[in-house]
Structures are given as structure tokens and as C-alpha cells.
Amino acid sequence: MVEEHIEQVTEAQSIMAREKEYVLQNYARYPLVLDKGKGCYLYDLDGKKYLDLISGIGVNALGHGHPRIVKTIREQAGLMIHCSNLYYHRYQGLLAERLAKASGLQRTFFSNSGTESMEGALKMARAYGHKVSADKIEIVSLDNSFHGRTMGAIAVTGQPKYRKDFEPLIPGVRFVPANDLAALEEVVSEKTCAILLEGIQGEGGIFQMTQAYVEKARELADRFDALLIFDEIQCGVGRPGTYFSYQLLNPVVLPDVMVTAKPLACGLPLGAICCNERAAPAIGPGMHGSTFGGGALACRVAVEFFDILDELMPSIQRVGGHFRCELEGLKSKFSFIKEVRGAGLMIGAEIDFPGKQLVVDGMAEGLLFNCTHDTVLRFLPPYILTEKDVDKAIKILAKLFKKV
Numbered sequence: 001m002v003e004e005h006i007e008q009v010t011e012a013q014s015i016m017a018r019e020k021e022y023v024l025q026n027y028a029r030y031p032l033v034l035d036k037g038k039g040c041y042l043y044d045l046d047g048k049k050y051l052d053l054i055s056g057i058g059v060n061a062l063g064h065g066h067p068r069i070v071k072t073i074r075e076q077a078g079l080m081i082h083c084s085n086l087y088y089h090r091y092q093g094l095l096a097e098r099l100a101k102a103s104g105l106q107r108t109f110f111s112n113s114g115t116e117s118m119e120g121a122l123k124m125a126r127a128y129g130h131k132v133s134a135d136k137i138e139i140v141s142l143d144n145s146f147h148g149r150t151m152g153a154i155a156v157t158g159q160p161k162y163r164k165d166f167e168p169l170i171p172g173v174r175f176v177p178a179n180d181l182a183a184l185e186e187v188v189s190e191k192t193c194a195i196l197l198e199g200i201q202g203e204g205g206i207f208q209m210t211q212a213y214v215e216k217a218r219e220l221a222d223r224f225d226a227l228l229i230f231d232e233i234q235c236g237v238g239r240p241g242t243y244f245s246y247q248l249l250n251p252v253v254l255p256d257v258m259v260t261a262k263p264l265a266c267g268l269p270l271g272a273i274c275c276n277e278r279a280a281p282a283i284g285p286g287m288h289g290s291t292f293g294g295g296a297l298a299c300r301v302a303v304e305f306f307d308i309l310d311e312l313m314p315s316i317q318r319v320g321g322h323f324r325c326e327l328e329g330l331k332s333k334f335s336f337i338k339e340v341r342g343a344g345l346m347i348g349a350e351i352d353f354p355g356k357q358l359v360v361d362g363m364a365e366g367l368l369f370n371c372t373h374d375t376v377l378r379f380l381p382p383y384i385l386t387e388k389d390v391d392k393a394i395k396i397l398a399k400l401f402k403k404v
Contacts, residue, residue, distance in 0.1 A: 012045050032363060037064025040382050040389050042368065051393055053369040053381040058202075058234050058346075061263030062308060063382035069266050072304045073297065082295045091299035098306045102243040104254050105274040109283070110294030114233035114261035115148025117271035120288055121259050122152045122170075122194075124275065125227050128282035129193025132225060137172045138191045144178060144373075146203030147196070147231055156196055159204070179213045188220040194227045194257075195220065199245025202234035202380075205373035206341045206348025214246065214253045221256070227279050230255040233271075234346070237263045238309045238383060241317040241344030248343055263383075266305050270298040312383045320344040322387050323379070326394045334401045347379040348372075358400055367396045 012033040019029075035045050040063050042050045055061065062069055083089055096108040111117045122139065129136035141147070145158040154162050155169035163169060172191075176183040178201065188195065195217045201207040221228040235245040237260055242248055246255065256279045261271035269292070324340055327349050331337040338350045351358075355371035362369055372378045381389075 030360065030363060039063045039065070040385055048366065050363070050366050050368050051389060051396075053367065053379045053385075053393060055380055055382045056267065057370075058239060058262045058380040060267050061238065061383050062266050062305065063384045066266065066308075066384075068304055068308060069301060072301050073268075076297045076300045079296075081297045082292065084291065085289065085294060089296045089299075091296055091303055092294045095294075095299045095302050095306075098303060099272060099274050102306070103258055103274045104252075105258055105276050107275050107277070107280045109273040109275075109288065109290075110299070111261075111271040111273065111290050112269040112292050113148075113271045114231075114259065115150045115153045116290065116293070117233065117259035117261055117273050118148045118153045118156070118231065119150050120273045120283075121196075121229050121257050122156065123288055124257060124273070124279055124282045125194035125229065127287065128227055128279060131282065132193075133190070135191050136193045136226075138174055138189070139172060139194045139196060140174045140176060140184070140187055140192055141196045142178045142198070142201070143175050144201055144204035144207065145196075145198055145231075146201070147198075148233075178207060179210050181213060181216045184213070184216055185220060188224055188226070190224055192220075192224050192226040194229050196229045196231065198231045198235060199248070200235040200240060200343060200346060202346070202378075203372050205350065205376040206346065206378065208245075208248075208341070208343065211249050211253075214249060218253045218255075227256040229257040229259070232258050232260045233262055234380075236260045238313060238316060239263065239344055239346045239380070240342075241313065241320055245343070264305070265298045265302045268298045268301055270294075270302055309383070316344045316383050319385050319387055319390060320347065323347055323381075323385075323390045323393075326390060327397075330394065330398060330401060333398075334404070336404060337401075342379075345379075345381050345383060345385060349377040349379075351375050351377065353404075358404075361400050361403070362396065365396045365399065367393055 015033050033045050034042050036043050040052055042052045099108050100106050109120055139156055141156040141158055143158040147153045147157050156173050158175045174187045176187055199209055218228055230246055232244045240248055246253055257275045259273050264270045327340045331340055336352045338352055341348045354374050355377050359371050369379050
């Protein structure tokens with residue numbers, strides 16, 4: 001037994017050492033080698049069990065090894081994985097139809113990731129503006145936002161730490177504080193081709209946009225003939241307890257363009273740009289494309305996911321409400337917890353000190369979550385999470401907090 005344990009530890013060390021030698025060192029990884037998953041749990045090489053409350057940063061929406069997803073992948077992989085966008089296949093149109101019904105936006109372009117979807121949306125906005133005027137190029141984005149890692153996506157990301165090493169970036173981006181109506185109205189003009197926002201800022205700390213702010217963005221976009229773009233990459237596709245975060249509003253405010261990705265294909269790379277008939281004509285034949293985007297395997301999995309999601313939506317709302325309520329209970333006991341925020345199963349607990357060590361201590365106790373914006377403990381669990389799982393997580397968190 002001792003020898004077996006030593007062999008497994010050595011294997012973990014070997015895996016980490018090989019990555020350090022051959023993989024670009026751009027990730028600050030935790031010293032944990034994961035081997036398999038089942039449901040809401042992951043297991044390392046020693047067989048230690050971890051309750052997964054980050055789900056691949058919001059990607060593994062149905063947890064690990066979901067039987068319907070595994071069955072779908074096996075069947076489709078044996079038929080056809082990829083055929084390119086030179087031809088049709090069964091599932092791209094089906095998925096686009098599901099997205100149209102869920103989002104209220106008629107047309108979809110498929111990409112491989114959130115940042116690719118954002119790049120396409122930015123191209124759509126610029127092309128839309130150029131049809132009106134050569135000067136209509138400005139994009140209004142929000143402070144504290146995060147929209148991806150490519151050159152266009154970081155150009156509209158409202159956190160200087162992500163931009164500084166890659167400047168100069170695309171010109172014409174204006175940043176304003178979130179939920180500041182006066183600041184937004186001050187910068188939007190005839191030169192604006194798009195207003196871009198996250199319904200709930202994820203990487204920025206789980207901050208939700210107000211009804212009044214989104215309504216003002218919609219009104220300004222209409223007044224100045226600009227596109228209103230919602231980034232639903234992290235806060236969409238069921239995560240907030242609705243299909244998309246703008247559907248939390250009452251009344252709902254529809255965007256012209258919406259980008260999404262993370263949970264769409266349950267771990268397979270897939271992103272989407274959904275748009276209305278106002279925005280769609282901006283991109284014509286040859287103006288944009290993707291080799292891998294919208295492949296048969298990813299699209300079929302996403303269609304299956306939507307079938308399952310419809311059944312899970314009440315649970316996302318109920319369990320997410322229970323989670324936030326329990327965190328509020330911890331807040332009443334621990335003064336360093338400043339605020340609990342979120343919707344559905346997109347939850348943040350802001351503390352008054354850097355939370356990185358809590359994340360490390362949580363791993364030691366068998367709980368996986370992360371810390372964003374330095375001081376916000378972020379929880380993006382699988383949609384199959386139960387109240388029992390939440391109670392287990394709260395018990396571990398309470399234990400961690402008592403040590404602070």
C-alpha cells in the first residue's frame with residue numbers, strides 16, 4: 001500500500017515536471033493532478049475526492065461523466081466528428097434553432113470559444129458602423145469587464161492588467177463605470193458602433209448590471225444607431241437560472257448581438273454569436289469564418305445539453321438560492337465576508353483580504369473553487385449540484401473561515 005502511494009505521488013510529480021519542461025508557462029497552476037470525474041466530484045491520482053464548485057471555470061455544466069453526454073459523444077464520434085463549413089450536417093441548424101428560441105435572436109454563427117465569439121461580434125460591430133459612416137468605429141465597454149484573451153477581446157476588457165503587455169491595441173474603445181447611467185450617456189455618440197456589457201461581470205467579481213442601466217444602454221444604442229452586445233460567455237446558458245442573464249430583467253431587454261460559449265457543449269470547445277436581423281447583414285459571405293466552428297460532434301452534444309438544461313432550470317434556481325442563503329449565514333458569523341452576490345449557480349462571496357490561500361486550503365479539504373478579482377471567492381458549480389452538496393461545501397467553508 002505504501003509502495004503504491006509512493007508510485008502515484010511520483011507519477012504526479014512526473015506529470016508536473018514534464019509540463020514545466022515542455023508547456024508554455026503561462027498558467028499559475030495549483031499542484032494538483034486530476035485523473036477522473038463523476039457527477040459533481042473530481043478525483044486525483046491518489047483517488048482523493050474533491051467537490052467541484054468551479055466546473056472547469058463554468059464549462060462542465062453537467063458535471064463529469066454525465067451518461068447522456070457520454071452516450072452522445074460515443075455515438076457521434078463513431079459517425080462523424082468534423083466536416084467543415086463547406087457542407088451541411090444534421091446538427092448545426094438544430095442547435096441554431098434552439099439558441100434562437102432560447103435567446104430571442106434569430107441567427108447564429110458558431111465558433112470554438114468565448115474569445116472567438118467576441119472577436120466575431122467586434123467585427124460585426126465595426127462592419128455595421130462602416131455601413132453608416134467611416135467615423136462610426138467606437139466601442140463602449142465597461143470598467144472591470146473581461147471579454148477574452150485575443151487582441152480584440154483584451155482591447156475591450158476593462159482591466160488594465162490584461163491590456164498593458166500587448167498595447168497598442170485596436171483604437172476607438174471607450175471605458176465607463178458599470179451601472180453609471182450618466183457616464184454611459186456622456187460617451188455614447190454618433191461615432192459609437194457598439195455598446196458592450198456583461199449582464200453579470202464574472203472575472204470582475206460577480207457584479208450584476210441594474211435594470212435601469214441596461215435599459216439606458218438599449219435606449220442609447222437605438223438613439224445612435226449602434227449595436228447593443230451582451231457577453232453571456234460566463235453568465236449565460238442556464239448559469240443564472242435563466243437561459244441568459246438579460247432574461248433576469250423585468251421587462252427583458254434584448255440585445256442586438258449576444259456571445260456565448262463556456263457550458264454550451266459540456267466541455268467540448270464551442271462558442272456562438274447570436275444576433276437579430278438588424279445586426280446580421282453586417283457580416284456577408286467571406287467576411288468571417290471558422291474551420292472548426294460548429295462541428296457535428298460539438299453541436300450534437302450541445303443539442304443534447306439543451307434537452308437536459310430545460311429539465312434542470314428549476315433546480316439551478318432552487319439550489320443556487322439555497323447556496324446564497326447559506327453563504328449569507330456564514331457572512332453573519334464572519335465579519336471579513338463583505339457581500340454575497342450572484343444569481344442561479346453563479347455566486348461570489350467578497351472578503352476583505354486576498355483569497356488565494358483559502359483556495360489552496362479548500363483543496364486540502366476536498367473543495368474546489370477559485371478566487372477572482374483578488375478578493376471574491378467564485379463558485380461556478382455544475383448545474384446538477386444538490387442541496388446536500390451545498391451543505392457539504394458550506395461545512396468545509398466554515399472550517400476554512402474559522403482558521404482565518
